[in-house]
Amino acid sequence: MRSNSYTVFFTAAITVVLGLLLSIAATSLKKKQLLNIELDIKKNILIALNIQPKGEEFTPDEIEKEYEKTVVPIVVDSTGAVIENISSNSIENTNDQFPVFMQMMGDKIEGYAIPISGKGLWSTLYGYLALEPDGETVKGITFYQHRETPGLGGEVEKKWFTNNYKQKKIVDDNGVLVSIQAVKGKADPTSPDYYHQVDGVSGATMTTKGLNIFLKSELKKYDPYFQNIRRNQ
Numbered sequence: 001m002r003s004n005s006y007t008v009f010f011t012a013a014i015t016v017v018l019g020l021l022l023s024i025a026a027t028s029l030k031k032k033q034l035l036n037i038e039l040d041i042k043k044n045i046l047i048a049l050n051i052q053p054k055g056e057e058f059t060p061d062e063i064e065k066e067y068e069k070t071v072v073p074i075v076v077d078s079t080g081a082v083i084e085n086i087s088s089n090s091i092e093n094t095n096d097q098f099p100v101f102m103q104m105m106g107d108k109i110e111g112y113a114i115p116i117s118g119k120g121l122w123s124t125l126y127g128y129l130a131l132e133p134d135g136e137t138v139k140g141i142t143f144y145q146h147r148e149t150p151g152l153g154g155e156v157e158k159k160w161f162t163n164n165y166k167q168k169k170i171v172d173d174n175g176v177l178v179s180i181q182a183v184k185g186k187a188d189p190t191s192p193d194y195y196h197q198v199d200g201v202s203g204a205t206m207t208t209k210g211l212n213i214f215l216k217s218e219l220k221k222y223d224p225y226f227q228n229i230r231r232n233q
Contacts, residue, residue, distance in 0.1 A: 039064070042071075043063045045067070046066055046067060046070075046071070048127075048128035048130040048140040048141060049071075049140060050111070051070065051103070070105070070110075071104070073099060073101050074088070075087070075091060076097075076222070076225045077096050080222075088101070099114070100112055100113070100225065101113040101128075103130075110133060111132055112131050112133075112135070114129055114218065115127075115128055115218075116129050116141075118218070119210045120148050121153050123146050125145070125146040125210070125211065126143065126144060127141060127143035127145075128142050129165075129218070131170070133229075134233055135227075135229035135230045136226070137168070137169055137170075138170065140162070140165070140166060143157040148204070152203045156201060156211060164187075164199050165198055167195075168196060168198060169196060170219055175230060177216070177219055177220065177223050179212070180197065182200045184200050186199045186200075187199055
């Protein structure tokens with residue numbers, strides 16, 4: 001018959017071994033999860049910039065190659081100046097350091113993508129908004145993470161909704177930032193504000209209201225930078 005001390009020792013040894021194996025597995029999975037998150041972010045930057053996959057969906061290899069080939073990350077400050085010698089992954093003060101992802105075709109700028117995030121109804125929505133080289137016309141928008149109600153607020157991630165933002169203007173005729181508002185019902189083509197509005201999501205008033213608020217708030221951070229771009233057109 002085994003002694004009590006043997007039983008305790010055996011149980012402790014098994015616990016330590018299992019704990020070690022679980023720790024190794026968790027560390028390994030965490031690295032993989034972080035890589036998947038990074039890949040998904042790159043994919044959404046590409047989609048916002050209106051870069052389409054060759055097939056129905058981007059493959060991981062295609063994402064990496066297309067991102068490396070066309071996207072150049074920079075960091076700007078609250079005055080719109082580019083901050084040299086800093087990477088978008090090492091931003092410390094988010095109140096005065098903002099990442100911009102430039103789409104390049106050789107030496108020519110084809111667009112700019114910026115991260116956007118803010119409160120909807122049930123969750124924080126995360127995405128990217130891209131502008132054309134003119135710094136005022138929307139090239140695309142994506143939402144890649146949220147917990148809004150499927151079929152209602154969750155519709156903001158669907159193409160039928162995000163496609164409405166393309167070719168809309170974030171500034172008025174005087175170059176003043178007005179952002180883009182998702183309205184109740186459908187945007188009126190005869191309205192003078194039509195190019196600053198998109199069709200809303202039925203039954204998702206609070207989600208779209210939150211989206212309208214945080215989109216303008218995010219664009220304000222980058223307004224000095226895009227003002228500089230518009231002045232140099």
